[in-house]
Amino acid sequence: MTEAAVGFYRRMKDLPSTHLLGTGTAMCAGCGGLEALHEIYDIIGDKSIFVNAAGCMTLLSVYPFTPFRGSWLYTAMASAPAGAQGVRDALDILKAKKQITDDEDMQVVVLTGDGSAYGMGLSATSGAMERDLDFLYICYDNEGYGNTGQQYSGATPHAAKTSTSKGARGFAGFKKDLFSIWAAHQPAYVATVIGAEPLDLAKKIEKARSLKGPRMIIALSPCPTGWDYDPKETVNIGKLAVKTGVWPLKEYINGKVVHTKIPRQRQPLEDYLKCQGRYKHLFEPQRNEVMLNQLQQKIDQYWDNING
Amino acid sequence: MYRIRLHGRGGQGMKTASRILGSALFLEGYEVQDAPRYGAERRGAPIFAYVRADKQPINERGIIASPDLIIVADDSLVPVAAAGVLAGVDADCVLLINSDDDKETWRQRLNFKGKIYTLPVETEDRAELRFIGATCSGAAACLLGIISRESLTQAIQTELSALGMAVINTNLTKALAAFDHMQTAAGCVSEGKAILATDYQSPDWVQLPFEEARTSAPAIHAAATSVNVNTGVWRTLRPVIDYQLCNKCWWICSTFCPDGAIDVDDNNTPQIDYQHCKGCMICVAQCPPHAISSVAEELAQANEKKAAKRKQGVRS
Ligand SMILES: Cc1ncc(C[n+]2csc(CCOP(=O)(O)OP(=O)(O)O)c2C)c(N)n1
Numbered sequence: 001m002t003e004a005a006v007g008f009y010r011r012m013k014d015l016p017s018t019h020l021l022g023t024g025t026a027m028c029a030g031c032g033g034l035e036a037l038h039e040i041y042d043i044i045g046d047k048s049i050f051v052n053a054a055g056c057m058t059l060l061s062v063y064p065f066t067p068f069r070g071s072w073l074y075t076a077m078a079s080a081p082a083g084a085q086g087v088r089d090a091l092d093i094l095k096a097k098k099q100i101t102d103d104e105d106m107q108v109v110v111l112t113g114d115g116s117a118y119g120m121g122l123s124a125t126s127g128a129m130e131r132d133l134d135f136l137y138i139c140y141d142n143e144g145y146g147n148t149g150q151q152y153s154g155a156t157p158h159a160a161k162t163s164t165s166k167g168a169r170g171f172a173g174f175k176k177d178l179f180s181i182w183a184a185h186q187p188a189y190v191a192t193v194i195g196a197e198p199l200d201l202a203k204k205i206e207k208a209r210s211l212k213g214p215r216m217i218i219a220l221s222p223c224p225t226g227w228d229y230d231p232k233e234t235v236n237i238g239k240l241a242v243k244t245g246v247w248p249l250k251e252y253i254n255g256k257v258v259h260t261k262i263p264r265q266r267q268p269l270e271d272y273l274k275c276q277g278r279y280k281h282l283f284e285p286q287r288n289e290v291m292l293n294q295l296q297q298k299i300d301q302y303w304d305n306i307n308g
Numbered sequence: 309m310y311r312i313r314l315h316g317r318g319g320q321g322m323k324t325a326s327r328i329l330g331s332a333l334f335l336e337g338y339e340v341q342d343a344p345r346y347g348a349e350r351r352g353a354p355i356f357a358y359v360r361a362d363k364q365p366i367n368e369r370g371i372i373a374s375p376d377l378i379i380v381a382d383d384s385l386v387p388v389a390a391a392g393v394l395a396g397v398d399a400d401c402v403l404l405i406n407s408d409d410d411k412e413t414w415r416q417r418l419n420f421k422g423k424i425y426t427l428p429v430e431t432e433d434r435a436e437l438r439f440i441g442a443t444c445s446g447a448a449a450c451l452l453g454i455i456s457r458e459s460l461t462q463a464i465q466t467e468l469s470a471l472g473m474a475v476i477n478t479n480l481t482k483a484l485a486a487f488d489h490m491q492t493a494a495g496c497v498s499e500g501k502a503i504l505a506t507d508y509q510s511p512d513w514v515q516l517p518f519e520e521a522r523t524s525a526p527a528i529h530a531a532a533t534s535v536n537v538n539t540g541v542w543r544t545l546r547p548v549i550d551y552q553l554c555n556k557c558w559w560i561c562s563t564f565c566p567d568g569a570i571d572v573d574d575n576n577t578p579q580i581d582y583q584h585c586k587g588c589m590i591c592v593a594q595c596p597p598h599a600i601s602s603v604a605e606e607l608a609q610a611n612e613k614k615a616a617k618r619k620q621g622v623r624s
């Protein structure tokens with residue numbers, strides 16, 4: 001791959017000024033997942049088929065309305081990558097039979113929430129990577145089962161309150177490291193992105209688009225409804241996720257992991273936590289110093305390993 | 309049987325309001341059903357909840373078609389067809405609406421035959437709007453006339469127990485104030501008649517032949533048809549760009565708008581699509597020169613009407 005093939009999005013001004021994804025969808029006002037998706041869709045373009053597992057984004061396409069300009073297919077929660085296999089195979093057969101030209105070929109894109117990606121759909125995803133399926137996977141990670149009322153998922157961070165972890169200590173488990181789980185399969189590409197860092201996102205999606213094989217994207221998706229904050233804060237919270245080091249922006253390619261944006265001076269984690277209702281119990285009625293320290297230490301450990 | 313239908317927007321707490329009313333009625337010895345309608349209950353989108361209460365076992369199920377009491381948390385929902393606020397009303401129906409316009413205005417506007425009560429909109433601050441559910445449930449409890457202050461209090465404490473004392477107390481204060489505010493109308497809601505299964509009128513069925521899967525499978529043959537959905541009606545706040553201040557950076561508001569409702573025209577000038585803007589206010593928070601301000605939607609619409617009138621005046 002040449003630098004020219006991936007070098008279009010160099011500056012903010014290179015970002016698209018009109019948008020491809022249709023307006024009028026049923027996502028919440030201020031949805032960080034939709035923000036990431038619309039930025040991604042501008043780059044993937046309309047020659048794409050979306051295979052969507054059950055979740056908030058199922059409501060993107062409700063007959064007769066769709067925001068997409070290409071096709072969309074709905075699958076059960078655990079099976080979107082299997083659906084993508086079927087679509088890819090069908091396209092390949094059409095190509096082999098010369099019923100479509102190479103030009104008419106399409107990107108097959110899996111779109112699921114974290115409930116699918118980190119949990120129910122992990123086995124199907126593993127299988128798809130094992131078969132080296134040529135597809136793009138976009139996981140919008142709102143750290144819980146958003147569509148059904150924010151129950152905890154394999155992506156819920158330690159101590160966050162969800163509708164199934166309401167106690168004084170929040171969720172007892174730890175967020176799975178899906179990036180590493182995916183990268184361990186050695187697919188063509190794995191990257192983390194966030195809508196609040198659109199240039200980093202654009203570069204990565206452009207790169208993913210130019211590659212073949214499994215290309216896996218996790219977009220942290222601040223969710224006003226599930227994380228409990230005013231919708232206008234979505235981008236602020238997204239930026240804080242990067243600046244505090246909670247959401248490392250990185251990519252895996254050719255067997256190597258590279259961090260694409262290393263926060264020089266990491267902001268205290270607390271700045272990220274205290275603007276979200278799901279962490280309120282860490283500050284009220286009194287500060288839970290022990291837990292706040294534990295959470296900060298975990299972040300520090302991660303970056304100590306990276307920065308050496 | 310009492311049949312109560314609650315209307316609000318996702319995030320305004322009307323599901324909780326229905327639970328509070330349900331629990332309070334249960335404490336008063338009623339059989340109770342309360343349920344929100346499951347669907348796209350997104351922040352800002354119209355949502356519905358239903359409460360039935362009777363001294364007899366309740367055999368009715370499903371949505372409430374002819375309500376005895378309608379509670380509307382957000383008056384901007386009334387003109388929204390999808391919200392169906394006035395569906396199935398008759399002269400015995402009581403309407404409780406959170407609005408700055410008085411009941412006479414609403415009576416004329418809606419040609420409503422039943423009783424109307426208004427709760428003054430308390431705030432345009434979204435953080436405060438959280439309590440509108442409690443306020444509505446307090447007022448409704450009084451209008452029903454069969455819920456005591458004590459049962460209301462206990463119901464709120466139970467339903468909100470996970471939220472901590474501070475939140476419970478604010479909700480209690482708001483609910484009880486609304487309860488007291490409605491005293492002159494206490495008990496004005498009357499029980500609706502029983503609906504018998506034998507009275508059931510089946511709709512006019514239209515027999516459709518089974519089609520081949522290829523014909524009946526819901527394929528959409530056009531691109532981006534979602535633009536026909538007017539999500540602009542979700543908005544309670546409107547972002548307004550001051551083009552004097554906008555420094556035409558072009559990408560910030562346009563990229564961050566989750567809905568893609570801000571495009572940039574040929575002159576590098578952002579244009580907000582109010583048909584679809586849901587009023588999340590991310591653009592207001594992100595615009596570096598603070599060129600976008602937040603205006604209450606109601607006020608913005610009133611100003612638009614005034615401006616349109618003025619224009620007409622000039623023309624004629
Ligand atoms: C096998 C199965 N179990 C449960 C459901 C119900 N369900 C629909 S959407 C959803 C939540 C999905 O969560 P996630 O994948 O994180 O996506 P989000 O809702 O957050 O967008 C659930 C549990 C389902 N559709 N299929």
Ligand code: SF4
Binds near residue numbers: 026028030056147350
């Ligand atoms: S619940 Fe969260 S992820 Fe789902 S549509 Fe709403 S904001 Fe987006």
